[in-house]
Amino acid sequence: MITRIQHRGRAAAVLAGMAIVSGAAPGAETARPQAAHADLASVLTKEERTIPGLRRVDRTVMVPMRDGVRVATDILYPTKGEERMPAILLRTPYPFAMEKSWLAKYFPRFLQEGYVVVLQNERGKYWSEGEYTFLPRAREDGYDTVEWLSKQPWSNGKIGTFGCSSTAESQLPLMTLGHRAHAAAVPMSPAAAISKVGPH
Numbered sequence: 001m002i003t004r005i006q007h008r009g010r011a012a013a014v015l016a017g018m019a020i021v022s023g024a025a026p027g028a029e030t031a032r033p034q035a036a037h038a039d040l041a042s043v044l045t046k047e048e049r050t051i052p053g054l055r056r057v058d059r060t061v062m063v064p065m066r067d068g069v070r071v072a073t074d075i076l077y078p079t080k081g082e083e084r085m086p087a088i089l090l091r092t093p094y095p096f097a098m099e100k101s102w103l104a105k106y107f108p109r110f111l112q113e114g115y116v117v118v119l120q121n122e123r124g125k126y127w128s129e130g131e132y133t134f135l136p137r138a139r140e141d142g143y144d145t146v147e148w149l150s151k152q153p154w155s156n157g158k159i160g161t162f163g164c165s166s167t168a169e170s171q172l173p174l175m176t177l178g179h180r181a182h183a184a185a186v187p188m189s190p191a192a193a194i195s196k197v198g199p200h
Contacts, residue, residue, distance in 0.1 A: 047097070053111030055079040060127055063120065065137075065144045072127035073120040073145075077154075078111040084156035086183075087116040087149055091142060092167045093125045093132065102164070116154065120145060122170070135169060142174035150181035160184040 048054055055077045062070035074096055078085070088110050092099055096119045110117050123141060124132025146159045159181045161171045171187040 051076075051111065052108040053078050053080060054107075055081070062127075062129075063145055063148050065123070065130075065141050069123050069128075069130035071120055071123050071129065071141065071145070073118060076107075076111065076117040076119070078114050078116065080112060080114045081116075081154075082114065082156075083154075085114055085116050085154055086156050086158040086160065087118050088160045088162050089118045089120065089145065089149065090161070090163045090167055091120045091122055091138070091145065091170045092163060093122045094167070095126065096121070099163075099167070106162070115160075118149060135173065138170040139173035139177060142170060143177050143179055146174070146179045146182050157181050158183040160186070162186045162188075164188040 044054065044057060048057060057077070058075040061073045061075055063073045064070050090099060090103075099119060107117060121128040122132060123130035123137055130137075142161075146161075149155055149159050150157050159179075160183055161174065163171065163186075165188075169187070171185045174182065175185050
């Protein structure tokens with residue numbers, strides 16, 4: 001699908017790859033996620049106010065993994081939203097501001113098309129708990145995050161993943177698990193660093 005519409009531009013191609021994420025799907029509901037800093041949940045930064053289609057942010061939501069470690073997650077809600085919406089997940093070791101800068105041409109399109117955009121720091125990075133290791137927990141943590149997102153009251157049960165470099169590589173092990181809610185994946189430039197050398 002993506003190769004057939006390359007003439008429409010990369011952002012359009014990504015949206016075509018994510019088109020499968022729309023549509024209703026069943027999923028048990030849980031309590032609405034609460035930001036760790038609730039007073040900041042609805043306050044947009046100066047930079048965020050320039051993002052077209054962004055309505056509000058649930059900031060530093062601590063999402064629990066199966067071993068009890070909680071990972072820091074920002075949830076960006078679109079102005080064009082229905083009662084239940086699909087989501088696009090980026091799991092990253094990088095600062096959220098860096099991801100927003102690198103992917104500035106994609107985020108507005110996602111939001112304007114009615115997708116919730118979810119940024120999550122991998123365990124051990126920034127506000128996320130636990131110890132950071134490159135990729136070994138991408139499978140389990142990715143699965144647990146998709147499971148959690150699919151059960152939120154705003155979710156239609158369809159989650160797409162998206163990202164470049166390390167944020168792409170973390171999608172590959174998740175894809176092998178075939179989570180019912182993982183509807184689409186767009187790993188851009190993966191396998192740039194598939195392992196680690198030495199003690200670091």
